[in-house]
Amino acid sequence: MQSLMIAAIPNIIGWLTISFARDISFLYMGRLLEGFGVGIISYTVPVYIAEIAPHNMRGGLGSVNQLSVTIGILLSYLLGLFVSWRLLAVLGILPCLILIPGLFFIPESPRWLAKMGMTDDFEASLQVLRGFDADITLEVNEIKRSVASSTSRRTAIHFADLKLKRYWLPLMIGIGLLALQQLSGTNGVIFYSTTIFESAGISSGNAATVGVGAIQVIATAFSTWLVDKTGRRILLITSSSGMAISLLLVAVSFFLKGLASEDSSLYSILGILSVVGVVCMILAFSLGMGPIPWLIMSEILPVKIKGLAGSVATLINWFVSWVITMTAPLLLDWSSGGTFALYTLLSIFTVIFVGIWVPETKGKTLEEIQFSFR
Known part of the structure; x- marks a missing residue:
């Protein structure tokens, strides 16, 4: 609880810095503070939920975290249509102001x-x-x-201990899933969805982006209901397979558009297909690869290394997210089809990774999950 309270402070200062920014340095400083606060929250919340939830409800309750994230993204899209970015930054303070007193009513x-x-x-x-x-x-x-x-056992953890299967295997799975979640390019697609839709011939890119946000919420809500019924592995495999197929459709559409005449009906059809592929990719991501990696990470890490290992996994997740976000516009300028082909290959690798390494944790207590790695 103390971690969440601490994280709320840089978030508040960060939003204020962004709102009253006079030049780009203030924006960078605000984003840095926001990144620090969100980084703590993004790890602490799923771990807390996993530790307090009954084992038969842990999947659904854990996925509620990602559902809340998608609802927040949709609200920011909607508000962004009507208010300035400075006012939007001020509104970002409100959840933090609610969080701090709310924590006093939540059990440790x-x-x-x-x-x-x-x-x-x-x-x-x-x-x-x-x-x-x-x-x-x-x-x-x-x-x-x-x-x-x-x-x-020894209370201190040493690097030599990471050679033990009960430590290196869950750490590798947690880091791998959180890195692959971002390497599929989803954040790049979401952040630059307006540009992607416009390049596909959709003039009202902002409205299409809001639609994508709504689809995310609906799909994540469905995953929240489904995860304790079907299990984590099947949703991850279905999700990453659906992403690979959708991304391949987008890649092929963009490659063929480069060969077609802009005045032809084929060009228009390919534009529609690329948008359908992007929407299906977001849908598939929200069903599994969006919420479940955070859930799996919070379930499998041993108590002895949970703090350090979870922090490393979260750091890698956000670092890869930054890399994808920064490189997405460069890659799209280089080749839209090539960009989505690269993301397709990474999604195929995700299917293989999940099939080989990720265990099923549905219906097991945290103690049973961690014992299975010994």
């Missing part, structure tokens, strides 16, 4: 309290989360055994 993570040795507080927090009439004896004993097992 029972697993974190148990790890800190606060036994009475840990049991009280778990009882509040499960309901005062619920029998928490079995869950309390599982958490106590897990904490006792982790503290019976």
Whole structure:
């Protein structure tokens, strides 16, 4: 909880810096502060949800985090149609102002309290989360055994320990999923969707972007309902396969457009196909590769390395996101078809990665998941 409270402060200062910016240096400073705050929140929230949720609801509750993100993106798209960017930055402060007092009404993570040795507080927090009439004896004993097992070993983690399967395998899976989530180019497509739609012949690019945001919300909401029914692996494989097919359609459309005459009906049809491919790609991403990598990461990392490993995985995710966002316009100027062909190959690699390495975590407690890596 303290981490979220700390993260809200640079977010508030960052939005104020952007809103009252006098030159580009203020914008960079504001974005830097925002990145620091959002980086903490993007890791802390899924871990907190995973630690407090019952194992049979953890997937759906964990996906609510990404659903909230997509709703926020859609709201920013809609507000951006009517207000200036300075006012939009001021409005960005409101969620942070609500977050800080709201945290006082949220119980601390029972697993974190148990790890800190606060036994009475840990049991009280778990009882509040499960309901005062619920029998928490079995869950309390599982958490106590897990904490006792982790503290019976050396408390300090060394690089040599990462050679052990129970550490390197979940770390590799977590980092791999969060990196591949961005390498598919989704953020580049979303951030430059207006340009992509205009290059495809859609004049009202802003309206199309809002439509993409709405599709994200609907698809992520469906994934939230589905993830505890079908499982994580099948959604990840379906999502990355759908992205690969959609991106291939966009790549082929742009390649063929370069050969067709701008006055021909084929040119118009190819423009429509490229837009359909982009929309399907966003839809497929939102069904699995959007919400589930964060969920998997919060489930599989061992308690002993969760703080450090989760921070590294989050750092890599946002670094790759920055690289994709910065290179997307350059790649699109070089070759629209080539850009989407590259993203297609990375999506195909994601299917292979998930099929080989990612375990199914549906219906298992966090303790059972972490024990399976030993």
